[in-house]
């Protein structure tokens with residue numbers, strides 16, 4: 220798709236950073252469901268009906284996700300084929316497990332996204348664009364709480380977010396290196412990136428468990 | 435000490451090769467790793483067997499010729515040394531030592547532990563130089579002011595000996611640490627700035643053509659590099675490559 224190895228890296232990094240922006244926005248809205256049913260409904264109603272969000276931002280997001288994991292697959296295949304005869308023994312001490320297994324954590328996230336789309340996005344699209352049901356600005360909170368009744372789903376969500384956290388812990392810092400950022404702010408960026416990578420996924424887990432216990 | 439060695443034997447580039455077990459006794463802890471290999475080879479020769487081929491030249495850590503993947507790490511268990519500077523005191527009596535060639539498709543095995551690293555030479559030829567007119571009116575280097583910080587960074591990058599340990603250890607067999615060191619050692623200096631744009635584009639193009647993998651910033655190269663070349667060079671090369679591609 221992209222011929223130069225460095226540009227592939229940059230594409231990976233930019234799409235990853237874009238997904239992180241989305242994640243921050245998604246988290247902020249979801250978190251309101253913990254303290255205000257009303258605010259959560261209002262924000263969700265806005266996101267669900269605003270034409271700019273629906274017809275411009277949403278397609279860009281879907282493209283971003285697909286681009287990122289298709290590039291991820293290409294990268295993985297290329298990199299595996301750069302060493303066809305493997306070592307009989309290779310020590311893992313010189314790099315972290317997660318940095319070597321970005322593809323694995325990515326696939327876990329992808330399978331989560333599959334379920335997540337099935338849970339929320341498919342019913343949304345059906346509701347709005349196939350069955351053309353009348354818009355009810357109060358329905359979002361109920362739907363959310365209802366999904367988190369099932370302990371299996373809460374467990375799967377939580378495990379996926381642990382992998383998201385790992386994926387981001389390497390990916391967030393790595394993406395800055397990929398686009399060539401290396402200056403006196405690098406350490407600050409690293410600290411903030413790691414904080415984000417822990418706090419946001421933990422926050423998502425908290426939301427799921429919160430509604431499971433209170434719903 | 436007595437040691438058990440498991441060594442990769444491969445007749446030539448086209449044969450498939452296998453791990454072969456050897457026992458070696460009375461190894462002195464003061465021997466260098468390559469001396470231990472020499473002793474083993476003498477034994478093999480005296481038994482009329484084919485000695486094990488391995489690369490070496492200076493045996494003092496400056497030429498970048500020695501290689502070998504020892505117990506899962508390029509240049510073995512010691513940090514910041516080449517295989518020729520590794521000593522047997524890093525091992526214990528009764529240890530098993532696994533010795534393999536550096537592995538990457540871009541570094542094909544020639545025989546036993548010897549791999550063909552000429553891909554690095556071709557990358558260098560693509561731009562790892564400064565073109566200067568040597569007709570007699572060349573400017574004295576000492577008259578060109580260079581910030582101390584940049585001189586130091588360029589010098590650090592220039593200490594890369596081109597051994598290929600970075601490729602050998604990288605899970606993606608990526609050559610980015612080597613190439614970025616060779617790009618940085620020039621681009622940080624005024625003498626190298628003139629050709630900086632073409633250099634980075636051409637060297638990266640050659641690197642990709644040689645079949646090295648893509649860097650994913652695992653950082654293993656930096657840890658295993660016998661010269662401590664920093665990952666910072668990779669970020670610098672990415673930055674220069676991006677700038678050069680955008681301006682093109």
Ligand code: HEM
Pocket residue numbers: 228229231232233234235236238239242284287288290291292294295318321322324325326328329332386387389390391393394397649650651
């Ligand atoms: C859809 C499933 C996903 C797959 C298959 C996937 C796969 C990958 C792969 C293979 C890499 C490159 C490996 C590396 O650079 O070490 C990567 C990097 C990255 N991913 Fe993902 N990922 C997925 C989802 C996500 C999501 C949802 C986010 C963020 C919210 C994300 C953020 C990042 C970032 C920031 C990088 C770093 C880019 C770089 O190092 O240059 N990924 N991903």
Ligand code: SF4
Pocket residue numbers: 593594595596597598599600601611612615658659660661662663
């Ligand atoms: S960067 Fe380090 S490991 Fe790579 S070739 Fe240069 S000296 Fe060897």
Ligand code: FES
Pocket residue numbers: 489490491492493494495496497498499500516517518519
């Ligand atoms: S033989 Fe020259 S660096 Fe090891």
